Amino acid sequence: MSIGFINIKILLLLSMENKKNFFILIVNWNGYDDTVECLNSLNNLSAEEFQTIVVDNGSSVDSYLLLKKNFPNIKIFRSETNLGFSGGNNLGIKLALQNKADYILLLNNDTVVEPNFISQLLRVFELDENTGIASPKINYYDSPDIVWSAGGRISKIRGSGFALGNIKSDSISEEIKEVSFVSGCCMLIKKEVFDKVGFLDDDFFLYLEDTDFCIRVRDAGFKIFVANKSVIYHKVSKSTIKLEKPVSLYYTTRNRLLLVRKHFKAYLPVTFIYIALTMSLKSLYWIFVGKRNNGKAVFHAIKDFLRNKKGKIDEKTYGKL
Incomplete structure (x- = not known):
């Protein structure tokens, strides 16, 4: 056996050892058309091989069956009930980890992506070994030159993450920026984060679970970055438009x-005082414009917080907000 052949064999073995298992996770909830457009945009990726998991989160049976029929090469799993953003993603994350995932990308179904967005995200992990999450610059689908979210900070007093947005996309000069918060709309997360931090918190069900996750990731010693050369486009609020506004409130x-x-x-x-005061003032306005249910939703939210009620809202108790 020649020395040259041995060297080639060693290089092939090293390449196989360094190959990472990469999973893209999409949660679908009665959003068939959006999910199809998202999946089709992934066909153009100029990145290393990946596997796609779609979790159907208690959609109508027709939506689920259409996905199964039209995407036979994609792993599609169904939850009989709506587990919320956190629960639906957690189901997919566990499935990916069972299949030896090294990286998991959480991606909203109401997005489309640029062909190089994954390769730009992976560069962040190569540049800093302490990276836990990398996120792209997320622009508006209907206004692709305007930024919706490019990471940001967390306000302790207001209890929320606030992202840089509503600016021209080309006005951001930094190629990579460390931040304390990125939107759950798109997060590339390495396996070690889940090993150390755990999953998304089901107590939140919908909204703020991404903020909570970012806090826990940073508390565990990982860094969070936005790669501004990685770009996707988000149909903002379309995934929750099916929920009446009071539910979101x-x-x-x-x-x-x-x-x-x-x-x-x-x-x-x-x-508590800040939220109670601001929401009380808004409730007066909602009464004036005939949107009493908005104030009702806020009242139930504060009451449930004081009663330590978490997770999905009990519609049997309050009716459909």
């Missing part, structure tokens, strides 16, 4: 309080 109000109590307990009295 319920979850955001309650979960902001949950977040502060969980991570910044010393700020809770100030946060």
Whole structure:
């Protein structure tokens, strides 16, 4: 056997050892058309091989069957009930980890991607070994030159993450920027993060679970970066447009309080007063414009927080907000 052949064999073995298992996870909830457009955009990726998992999160049976029929080469799993953003993603994350995933990309179904967006995200992990999450610059689908979210900071008093957005996409000069918060719309996460931090918190069900996760990731010693050369486009709010606005108000109000109590307990009295006052003023406005259900949702959210109720709203108790 020649020396040259031995060297080639060694290089092949090293290449196989360094190959990473890469999974893309998409949660679908009655969003068949959006999910199809998202999956089709992934066909153009100029990145290393990946596997796609779609979790159908309690959609109508027709939506699920159409996905199964039209995408036979994609792993599609179904939950009989809506597990929320956190629960649906957790189901997919566990499936990916069972299949030896090294990296898992959480991607909203109402997005489309640029062909090089994954390769730009992976560069971040190569540049800093302490990277836990890398996120792209997320622009508006309908206004592709305007940024919706490019990472940001977390306000302890207001109990929420605030992202840089509503600016021209080309006005951001930094190629890579460390941040304390990125949107769950798109997160590339390495396996070690889940080993150390765990999964998304089901207590939130919908909204703020990404903020909570970012806090825990940074507390565990990992870094979070936005790669501004990685770009995707988001149909903002389309994934939750099926929920009436009062439902969104319920979850955001309650979960902001949950977040502060969980991570910044010393700020809770100030946060509670801030939210109670601002929402009371908004409720007066909602009464004036005939949107009483918005105020009702906020009232139930604060009451449920005080009663330590978490997870999915109990529609049997409150009716459909």
